[in-house]
Amino acid sequence: MAKVCWPYFDPEYENFSYRINPPRVSVDNDSCHDCTVIKIDSVNKPGILLEVVQILTDLDFIITKAYVSSDGVWFMDVFHVTDQQGKKVTDSKTIDVIEKALGPKGKSTEGVKSWPGKRVAVHSVGDHTAVELIGRDRPGLLSEISAVLASLQFNVIAAEVWTHNRRIACVLYVNDATNQAIDDQKKLSIMEEQLNHILRVSDEEEDEKEAKNNFYMGSTHMDRRLHQMLFADRDYERASVTTTTPDVDCPLSFRPKIEIERCGEKGYSAVSVKCKDRAKLMFDIVCTLTDMQYVVFHATISSEGPYASQEYFIRHMDGCTLDTEGEKERVTKCIEAAIQRRVSELSTCIVANGTVYLGL
Secondary structure, eight states: OOOOOOOOOOGGGGGHHHHHSOOEEEEESSSOSSSEEEEEEEEOOTTHHHHHHHHHHHTTOEEEEEEEEOSSSEEEEEEEEEOTTSOOOOOHHHHHHHHHHHSTTOOOOOOOOOOOOOSEEEEEETTEEEEEEEEEOOTTHHHHHHHHHHHTTOEEEEEEEEEETTEEEEEEEEEOTTSSOOOOHHHHHHHHHHHHHHHOOSOHHHHHHHHHHOOOOSSOOHHHHHHHHHHHTTGGGSOOOSOOOOOTTOSSOSSOEEEEEEETTTTEEEEEEEEEOOTTHHHHHHHHHHHTTEEEEEEEEEEETTEEEEEEEEEETTSOOOOSHHHHHHHHHHHHHHHHHHHSTTOEEEEETTEEEEOO
């Protein structure tokens, strides 16, 4: 039998087009009277939309409108943004940060790594150790977690806690008395054992489901990580306890309106989302679609008063559209959960520099 020879492909070839056509970023304060227009042109690559939206969200910009197109080898985005006061972004240092972060020297988003089911995950990053917890929420749980860390003389540098549908996801950054990452394996084992104990639930069936569906990543964006933890925990499958009572001043209910239709002529599934507008809404939706392995080819985002209208044209990474009712229902539930995780009353707790912030 003749020996089969395969052509050689340089591993760097995949990034070659990106290197010779680096991203182009423009920040325009002249085209619109009430917002800053940010345009990004780049070679298309997996996860690029989430990477861009994540950077804009981390800069605390409010996205009032956006147009996304990445059908083919090129990626083109236009974002209309303001600062938290609703004004244009005119600070030269901030504009420089935008151009550097979204330009050729910006860092790529990390890929997802799987982790066998654990309620508590621990890894060291720089001068701190990250501790991740997932479990059933109940009164006094945060106090018990804090007591465990205090008894081991661990300092909490920062933490963020989300609760949704009676589930809790928590990421804590801790260090030791010398302000270094914790390398005492005995203390880490004691912490993990004690935290697992207080997160354990009496219902064995729920306990088994908890362990089976949790997973872990290396270093990643905190908000995205919390979405991933609750998504892996299948919080979207549990009966929602969030009120759906319409606001007196708003004709739309608190619950998002999500519709999914097939665009036969283009070969996409169109996902339409209408809900109350808020900060980080686009990030939450794009994050969820990305982690569910869907690719956004086109999108249109707009805000009118207190409401937001967002439409995404997507396919699964394997090229398939959402053809079954089961697929559509799952995507609808996951997007709804991603939106509501931030808006449940006091659903978020952030700890920074020893100060606790509750709410959004």
